Structures are given as structure tokens and as C-alpha cells.
Amino acid sequence: MDRIWYYAVDGERQGPVTFGDLRSLALSGHLKPLDMVWQPDFGPDWHNAAQVRGLFEPDSFAPPLPDEGVVGGAPLTGVTGSRPSSTAAVSQAFARTVTILFRPFDPTRWFSIGFCAWLAYVGTQLSFNPGEKTIFKGAESGDSLQVLFNAFLDRLSTFAWGFSEFFVVAFTVLFALLFCKLRSRGDFMLLHRWYRPDESIRQCWSASRAAGRELFVWRVYLFLIVTLLLSLEGVLVYGYVIKPYMAAGKVWDDMLIKYAAGCITAVFFTLAVSALVSHLTKAFVVPVMYWHGVSASRAWLTVFALCNQYPFAVIGYLFCGLACALTAGLSVLAIGLLTCCLGFIPFMLPYFGAVAMLPYFLFFRGYTVYFLNQWRPDLVPATA
DSSP states (O other), X not given: OOSOEEEEETTEEEEEEOHHHHHHHHHHTSXXXXXXXXOGGGTTOOEEXXXXXXXXXXXXXXXXXXXXXXXXXXXXXXXXXXXXOXXXXXXXXXXXXXXXXXXXXXXXXXXXXXXXXXXXXXXXXXXXXXXXXOSSTTOOTTXXXXXXXHHHHHHHHTOOOOHHHHHHHHHHHHHHHHHHHHHHHHXXXXXXXXXXXXXXXXXXXXXXXXXXXXXXXXXXXXXXXXXHHHHHHHHHHIIIIIHHHHHTTSOOOHHHHHHHHHHHHHHHHHHHHHHHHHHHIIIIIHHHHHHHOOOHHHHHHHHHHHHHHOHHHHHHHHHHHHHHHHHHHHHHHHHHHHTTTGGGHHHHSTTHHHHHTHHHHHXXXXXXXXXXXHHOTTTSOSOO
């Protein structure tokens, strides 16, 4: 085969070499799955060595692979792994997080990994303004639900689309797409820093380009599907609740209440399922894509296999993660109150909030990695 392959070890480019030479380096352990490789078909992007199919698959005469190298040829489905423990994953992730951030403590590394964490969660933080007025004019906190609903209908009936409203919506959608694209790339950058804490931001940015683009496209499809479902449910709400309610002179009856309860349940279920899919994508799909270079759809087959084999373990993972998140939230609240609310300021600032919350973000990144590793060590390594 032609000498068209290049590889980088410890930041130094080597090559050109043939694919056979590259494979020998991988099987001997000189080339690791997280090292970068390139050939002309990749275009401007360098890929992780683990993303190249067949690179880490041994021949019958090849020397044994190092433990972290077996992921290159690991099947995505059809393997029954061990039952994962969420509590063990919490303990392991906490220990690894402490090691990365505090042993030794390096402010440069902290701010650098914090930037990756900020990209991984950009656009997901919600802000609350206690002085903001409600859109329902004349509806005070003590008003009944029907008064609020009537105020909403009155406001909706007088709403007229104009250039300014269209511009605001279009601007919001564009920013949402931008944040989603950055967040998709940031997911792989933060995962890369979990395995290689001292890697530079530039190296992480370059290594995550192809995988981030694939994840972004998948998330856009998911958003369109959820939007379509919510639109259909909105049509049902109008046809079975709002229109009959207005025709009856804004008077509730038992049938309208049943229809309203059903529509609210459907909307809640749609939002809950979409939130769960988004979380599992970030938690489980990203590591599988990272190590095996597959699409998000193929990586989801692995998630389905895990949920099918150990559904109660996955439920335990979700509840244990929720408990950890609540503990972290109470800790932040305690810090803010003990500092007369001054401690809340860093958490409210862009980027600096991610830096301040870096132990939280890095811990949860490791929590999912260790959970998958307990299930199948050949699928996702715990450390590089």
C-alpha cells in the first residue's frame, strides 16, 4: 500500500508510512488509540487512531494488545457485559477527578479544561430574573389558573407577526444552532481531556471536528422530531381544548378538563423522553463515538443493548446521578450563603461559571465513563 499515512506521538508528526506500518505500531503499543493519524481522504481533519477501522485488530501472529488498545476491534453489540454499579462508578470518578484537578493543582490546566467544559455545556444554563414581569397583564400570583389561561388566550389573540418578531425568532434559532454545534464539539473535547488532561485546547479542537459535526447533525434531527411532535400536540390542544373553550364562552366542562389533562400529559411525556434521550446521548453515546469512530445512530445501538441487559442498573445510574447533582447544588447554595451571596457571582458569569463548576462537570464526565467501563471494559476504557 502507498505511504500515505501520518501519525503524531507526543505532539510530533511522523511519516509517511504505509497502513501496515501504522498497524504494526498500533499492535506493538507504540501508537495509542488516542494518538492522532491522518491520510488524504480525511481532508483537513486528523482522527484518533481508535477511529480507524482495522488498525487495532490483531492478526493470528500479532503480539497481544495492551489493555487500552482492544477497543479498536471491540463489537458494539452482541456482547453481554458485567452488571455496572453506579456507586462504584461514583467512587472511581471522584478519585480520578481529584487526581486530575488537585494532584498536583495546576491553575493553567484548570482553566484550560474549564474552557472545554464551558463549550460542552454552552447555552444550557438558564438564567432567572426575579424582577422580570409576567406576560400575563393583570394576573397576580393569587389568581386562579383559569384567569391565567384567559389572559394567555387574550395575549395570543392580539399577537401579530411583524418583521421584528420574525427577526427575533430567526436570530434565536441561529444562536441555538451555533450553541448546539459548539456544545457537540465541546462534548468530545471534555472527554478527550478526561483521558489526556494535559492536552492543549488546540489539539482537542482539531481532534473533535469530525465527531462533533456528526453529533451536531444527529442533534438537529432530534430537535426537528421533537418540534414536529410538539407541533402536532399543539394542534390537538387547539382543536380539542382552546377552540371548544372559546366557543363555550370560556367555560370549562368535564370533557374539556379530560382533554386538557390528556394533552398536558402528552406534552410532558414528549419533553421528558427528549430530555432523557439528550442526557443519554451526552453520557453514553459520546464515549462510544469517541472510541470507535461510529455515527451517533450506531452508538445508540450500544445504549439500547445496555438498557436491555441491565435496565435497573441504568435506572440506578440515573437516580444516583440525580442525588449527586442535588448534593452539588446544595454545596453551591451553602457556598453562596456563607459568603453573603458573593460566592454566587462566579457561577453566573460565562466561562468563569464553567471554571468554578469544573469539578462537577469533570466528575459527571468520569461517572458515565466508569459506568460504561464496568459494563464492558473492552468498549470504553476508564483511562488512557
